[in-house]
Amino acid sequence: MKLEAVNQSSFFEEEKQKFPSEKPYELFMGSDPKDMISEEKIRSYLEDAESDSDYESTSTKQAMGISGNFLEEIKENPVAIITKQPSIPDTFISLQKWEGTVLSVKKDYFEARLVDFTGNGPDEIAEFSINEVSADDLELLHLGAVFYWNIGYHNIKGGQRLRSSIIRFRRLPAWTHTEIQRSEQEAEELMKSIKTE
């Protein structure tokens, strides 16, 4: 199957005039240019479809709002307007959330104190494997670092639901010269104002 056949359609020429875009060949889902699917994506879908016998039942197809006989239709008619299906945006339903403070970091795990952000439970101490920390957050893993641990359901587009444990370190701003200077000044004032024997 050649994607070029789609691109040659006069339909696209007309649509291009209505919605000028830097990317000339794109397929619309609905009428909003924001819903455009890139050429690269379409190509990957079609290539996947040829190699994947289970394509008809994949959730990805549902997520994109592609109708069941899409492949047959596109073979007959190189121009396809895909009606956008109402899709559920990605959402996260939190069942339990903690705020953690890193107390110690060992070779392959770290220990943290957890404060319950969901209920009124007591503080807890937990040991996490370093592998639980994403590569992006690893640089933030230091003594005293603050993170959130969230357990819940992740609803993704297409209706799938995943049970998730998400550890995300807070990217707190760095100390500034002004902050430190202001605190030094305040400290000096507090020292002067405290009356001692």
Place this chain on the structure above:
Amino acid sequence: MERAPLDSEVEVSIFGPGYGESLLLHLGNNDWVIVDSCIDSKNKVPAPLNYLHSIDIDPASSVKLIVATHWHDDHIRGLSSIVEECTSADFAFSSALRSEEFFTLISLYGRGSMMKSSGVDEFYKIIKLLNERDKVVKLASENKCLMRVGSREIHALSPSDYSVLSATIQLANLLPEVKIPKRRVLSQKPNHVSVVLQVIIENLCILLGADLEEIGDRRAGWTNIINSQTRIQKKACVFKIPHHGSKSAHLESIWSEMVYPNPISLLTPFTLGKQLPTRKDIRRICSKTDRAYITAKPQWGKRIRRSHTVEKTIRETVRNIKAENQEVGQIRIRLDHSEIGGEWTVKMTDNALNLASLNS
């Protein structure tokens, strides 16, 4: 309702959940002293205030002195509420904390909401309150008298000059540098700041060991106190065991030179990271006295009930998770000072126990 102690009765109460410690002393004649603070999880009120209210004592007029032995979270939670309520009390804290380094630290971290739950923001609130009140603050250091009412005295036995210097260096290392991301302050070891108190009520002596550890240096720690030529050489009949009974706070000569044989000994457990006292610690303490009492078992809190889904995910994610024991235990001892040959009476809440019961 429990009755308040008589004017002639001396009373010592120790409060402690799995994480936290506070002491409340009645010196007689309705003069009360609070040392450190811990929170009662039931109503989020500092445990000593809860007790004073329960026996119909007005903290505003009856508490004469509040002592913060150090700034660690387990000894200071809720102390600002105590300072706020006890309006006529003097406030004493370690002289090792009256440094530019510590004040800069509390200023930096005390203002930020992200720093909640660390001892520094509690200290910041206290200093602000004291400033508003325009009260004189007492600085506790080696062999300094913090309170004297008739024949009742409270002396600080630490920190030593050397400890003050060591603490300043330690605190300076905690100060953040420009461009370094913000993080919480964690307590440092060893604890150079801790204030040991010697309470003298006529012929009675009570030794409150705070969290002072032995570091094997004659200029600091317990060795410095033992060797001091200027401290009041009086043996104590009641001993608050330092640092949750840990080996690091043990020195044989404390038991031989600073307390009478078989003293009433009080301690709180510590269950954050590691558990204190350990079995060995319990065995060691029980070999010194059969009158040792602990406010709660040195064990984690009850398992928290959560939904199956959450439990399953927790098990899949962490190697280990333990809840803090939040139930505050209290041990109260009383002695009528007017009775010749009077004995201390011990009263405990359900979760407090004789340490010997754990020595099996």
